[in-house]
Amino acid sequence: MRSTSPHEAVPATTPAASLVFTTVLSHGPLTRIEIARRTGLSSAAVTKAVRPLMEVGYLVEGVDEGARPAVGRPANPVRVDAGRALFIGIKVTGDEIIAVLADLCCRIRVARHVRLTGREPGAVLPSVTALVHELLTEADGFGVQVRGLGIAVSGDVDRAAGVVRYSPFLEWRDVPLAEIVETATGLPVTVDNDVRALTVAEQWFGAGVGLSDFALVTVGAGIGCGLVVHGRVVSGAHGVAGEIGHLSIDPLGPPCHCGNNGCVEAIAADPAILRAVRSATGRPVTTAAEALELARSGDPGVREVYARAGEAIGRAIGSVVNLLGSERVIISGEGLAAYDLFAEGIRDAFAASAFGTAAQCDVMTRPLPFEEWARGAAATAIQSFIGSDTH
Numbered sequence: 001m002r003s004t005s006p007h008e009a010v011p012a013t014t015p016a017a018s019l020v021f022t023t024v025l026s027h028g029p030l031t032r033i034e035i036a037r038r039t040g041l042s043s044a045a046v047t048k049a050v051r052p053l054m055e056v057g058y059l060v061e062g063v064d065e066g067a068r069p070a071v072g073r074p075a076n077p078v079r080v081d082a083g084r085a086l087f088i089g090i091k092v093t094g095d096e097i098i099a100v101l102a103d104l105c106c107r108i109r110v111a112r113h114v115r116l117t118g119r120e121p122g123a124v125l126p127s128v129t130a131l132v133h134e135l136l137t138e139a140d141g142f143g144v145q146v147r148g149l150g151i152a153v154s155g156d157v158d159r160a161a162g163v164v165r166y167s168p169f170l171e172w173r174d175v176p177l178a179e180i181v182e183t184a185t186g187l188p189v190t191v192d193n194d195v196r197a198l199t200v201a202e203q204w205f206g207a208g209v210g211l212s213d214f215a216l217v218t219v220g221a222g223i224g225c226g227l228v229v230h231g232r233v234v235s236g237a238h239g240v241a242g243e244i245g246h247l248s249i250d251p252l253g254p255p256c257h258c259g260n261n262g263c264v265e266a267i268a269a270d271p272a273i274l275r276a277v278r279s280a281t282g283r284p285v286t287t288a289a290e291a292l293e294l295a296r297s298g299d300p301g302v303r304e305v306y307a308r309a310g311e312a313i314g315r316a317i318g319s320v321v322n323l324l325g326s327e328r329v330i331i332s333g334e335g336l337a338a339y340d341l342f343a344e345g346i347r348d349a350f351a352a353s354a355f356g357t358a359a360q361c362d363v364m365t366r367p368l369p370f371e372e373w374a375r376g377a378a379a380t381a382i383q384s385f386i387g388s389d390t391h
Contacts, residue, residue: 014049016039016041016045016048016049017049017052017053018386018387019039019041019049020035020039020041020046020049020050020053021049021053021058021059021080021386022204022386023035023038023039024059024078024079024080025080025104025105025204025382025386026203026204026205026209026210027209027210028077028078028079028080029062029077029078029079030077030078030079031075031076031077031078032046032047032050032075032078033075034077035050035078050078054078057081057084058080058081058084058085058104059078059079059080059081060078060079060080060081061076061077061078062076062077062079080104080105081104082103082104082105082107083103083104083142083144084104084144085103085104085144085145085146085147085385086101086102086103086104086109086139086142086144086145086146086147087101087102087103087104087106087146087147087148087149087150087378087381087382087385088100088101088102088132088135088136088146088148088149088150088187088378088381089102089149089150089151089152089197089374089375089376089377089378089379089380089381090128090131090132090149090150090151090152090374090377091151091152091153091194091197091370091373091374091376091377092124092128092151092152092153092170093116093154093169094116094119094169094170094221095115095116096113096114096115096116097113097114097116097124097127097128097131098111098112098113098370098371098373098374099111099112099113099114099131099132099134099135099374100112100135100371100374100375100377100378101135101138101139101146102375102378102382104382105205106201106204106205106375106378106379106382108371108375108378109138109142110135110138111371111374112131112134112135114127114130114131119169119170119171119172120171121172121175121180124170125180125181125184128151128181129181129184129185132149132181132184132185132187133185136185146187147188147381147385148187148188148189148190148381148382148384148385149181149185149187149188149189149190149381150189150190150191150192150197150376150377150378150379150380150381150382150384151177151178151181151189151190151191151192151377152191152192152193152194152197152198152373152374152376152377152380153167153170153172153177153191153192153193153194154167154168154169154170154193154194154195154221154222154224155167155168155169155170155172155193156193157191157192157193157196159190159191159192159193159196159235159380161176161178162176162177162178162179162182162189162190162191163175163176163177163178163191164177164191168222168257169221169222177189177191178190178191188381188384188385189381190377190380190381190383190384192377192380193235194224194373194376194377195216195218195224195225195226195242196226196233196235196242196380197373197376197377197379197380198216198218198226198332198368198372198373198376199216199226199227199228199233199376200233200376200379200380200383201372201375201376201378201379202214202216202226202330202366203228203233204379204382204383205379206330206366207328207330207364207366208228208328208330211228211327211328212228212229212230212231212327213228213229213230213324213325213326213327214228214326214327214328214329214330215227215228215242215317215320215321215324215326215328215329215330216329216330216332217244217313217316217317217320217329217330217331217332217333218331218332218333218335219268219269219313219331219332219333219334219335219336220269220270220333220334220335221269221270221271221334222245222265222269223244223245223264223265223268223269223313223316224242224244224245224333225242225243225244225245225316225320226242227241227242227320227324227326229324242320244264244316244317244319244320245263245264245265245269245316246258246260246263246264246265247263247264247316247319248260248261248262248263249262249263249264249267249312249315249316250262250267250312253266253267254266254267254272254275254276264312264313264315264316267308267309267312268308268309268310268312268313268335268342269335270288270334270335272309273288273291273305273306273309273338274286274287274288274291276305276308277291277294277301277302277305280299280301280302280304280305281294281299281301281302288334288335288337288338291305291338292337292338292341295338295341296341303341306338306341306342306345307341307342307344307345308345309338309342309345310341310342310343310344310345310346310349311342311345311346311348311349312349313331313342313345313346313349314345314346314347314348314349314350314351314352314353315349315350315352315353317329317331317346317350317363318349318350318352318353318354318358319353321350321354321358321361322353322354322355322358325358326361327361327362328361328362328363328364329361329362329363329364330364330365330366331346331363331364331365331366332365332366332367332368332372333368334370336365336367339365346363347363350363
C-alpha cells in the first residue's frame with residue numbers, strides 16, 4: 001500500500017516558482033544569482049520561489065567544490081533532486097507499447113516494450129494498465145513515489161481534455177484516454193500528441209535547452225513537427241499546430257490520406273517511399289530496410305525517390321523557418337536511417353526556400369532511440385506535475 005497520494009504536486013503555485021523550477025531543471029545546478037539572471041526575476045523573488053521547493057526536497061543546495069572562495073555568503077548552486085519523484089511515460093504505436101520509468105530530471109531508470117495484439121482501445125488499454133502496474137512495482141523498489149503518467153499518441157490529441165480525437169495509425173476516434181487510464185491506475189494522467197511530447201523533452205532536457213524558438217521535425221511512418229515559439233510548445237487553437245506533413249508542396253503530386261495531393265507525408269513518409277520504390281522498380285518491397293538496401297546498392301530509380309523525399313522535407317523546413325524564424329530545426333525519427341540518402345536534398349531545398357537570414361537557422365540531426373518517445377511522454381507528466389503547462 002503506497003503511503004502518500006500520487007496526486008501530490010510540486011509547490012510551484014506561482015508562475016515565478018514554476019519558472020524557477022523549470023529553469024533549474026533544464027540548466028542547473030545554478031546559483032541564485034544565475035537563476036535571477038536567467039529568469040529576469042529579482043533576487044528576492046528567486047529566494048521566495050526557492051524556499052518552499054527546498055523545504056519539501058525538490059530542490060537541494062550543494063557546495064560547489066570548484067567555486068573560488070568569495071567574500072560574504074557562499075554562492076552555493078541549487079539543483080533538482082532527480083530521485084525525489086518518479087514518472088511513467090508511455091508511447092503507443094500501431095505495433096507496440098513502449099514504457100519507461102523516469103526520474104524528475106527525465107532520466108530513464110527502467111524501459112519496457114510490449115507487442116500489441118490489436119489496435120482497438122479494448123486491446124491496448126489492458127496492456128497499458130498492466131505495464132503501469134509493472135513499473136509501479138519497479139518504483140517501489142526505488143522507494144520513491146510515481147507522481148504522474150504521460151501517454152503519447154500520434155494524431156490529433158486534445159491535451160487539456162485528455163482525449164485522443166483522431167489517431168490514424170491506431171484508428172481511434174474520441175477516446176477519453178486520460179480519464180480511462182486515471183481510473184484504472186489511480187495516477188494523474190497527461191495525454192499528448194507524440195511529437196509535441198518529444199518536443200517538450202527536447203526543450204527541457206535535449207537539443208532545445210536554452211532556445212526560445214525551435215522546431216523538431218520527425219521523419220518516419222509519418223512526418224511530424226513540434227514547434228516552440230517564445231519558449232512555449234505550440235499546439236494551436238485546434239491542437240494541430242505544426243502539421244508540416246500536410247503542407248501540399250506539389251499539387252500534381254501523389255494523393256495523401258488526408259485528401260489532398262502532394263503533401264510532404266505523401267512524398268517523404270515511409271509508406272510513401274515504399275510505394276514509390278515499388279513503382280520505380282516493380283519489386284514487392286515491403287520494408288524500409290529493403291528500400292534502403294536497394295538505394296545503397298546504387299539503383300538510380302530508388303535513389304531518386306529518396307532525393308525527392310529530401311527535397312520535400314527541406315522545402316517544408318524552409319516554410320517553417322520563414323514563418324517562425326526558428327533558431328534551430330532538429331530532425332529526428334526512425335527515418336533518419338536513410339539520412340545519407342536525402343541529406344543533400346534537404347540542404348539544397350532548405351537553402352533555396354529559406355528567405356534571407358532565415359537560411360542561418362541551424363538544421364541538425366538527432367538520432368534518438370525509440371524509448372525517447374516514451375521519455376517524451378514522461379516529460380509531459382513532469383510538466384503537468386510542476387504546473388508549467390498551466391502558467
